[in-house]
Amino acid sequence: MRMELIQPFINSADAVLAQGLHAPTTVDHLTMEEQAYRRKGVAAEVCLSGEIEGRIIFDLDPDTAVRVASRFAGAELPSSDDLVRETVCELANQIIGNAVTTLNDQGFHFRVHPPSLHTSEHGAKSSEDTEALVMCFNTEPGKVFMNVALRYHPQGVNEHAAIAG
């Protein structure tokens, strides 16, 4: 896993969570995933295609999602399945969008697909070239898990190198 691909997502998650929750976050449980992804709560998956391809999954337990939504809205919101799903997807959307902005301004071009709920208990096992980095953000409302599996598209890397060179 290339850190230059991962770092924008860590920075973006930290910034979006801190701004929306009005409180700092800390990162722990930074691990490389060796087993297939196992969902912890309600998860949203966003796929990228183009010069960089792969997927990012955000995962929150339902109670944490309601607390996060309330903080973002500035008001206590009633718990519901819809609210939980919406919160996880929108959080993924904002964090990934900001990271994509950074990567795009570095010259990478790729498409971001709208977030979808990741409903299976297990995801596909990472391969050698799409190994996943899993991290946990500790926030006041609870833990937010981010699972990033990205790689350079072989053809895209060559084109990017040619442009950069």
Added chain:
Amino acid sequence: MEQFAPVKRSEDGQPVRYLIVDDSVFARKNLARMVESFGGQVAGEAGDGVTAISEYDRVSPDIVLMDITMPQMEGIEAAEKIVREHPQARIVMVSSVGYQENIVAALQRGARHFVQKPVKPEVLYEVIKYVMREDGVARGAGAGA
């Protein structure tokens, strides 16, 4: 939520009417709360670009807040189609994907401004005032109260 001095239409002193377009209900509700804190009214909502075009025709809003990444039709294409039919349309793109290429594409195709998510109310407020003032249709609205 922080309250702001109301932004009103200069021609009749009525609240600014908004069309909010985002595939996330959560994002739409957050934006609705913000524009209401600016003294505005939500005239309509849409969850994709195709619905945004029909809703624009139906409610004739003063301002459209438009997400970019959406199913069926993305926001930039929807903005272009709305502006083609309604050259006076004031469309503000609101997206987490804020790279330069995207912003330029949106502005070239008719959007008036761009606000990056997560949206800060004070930033959106200033953008709304600016966009309404461009046509000389806003009045009042000092600094956030």
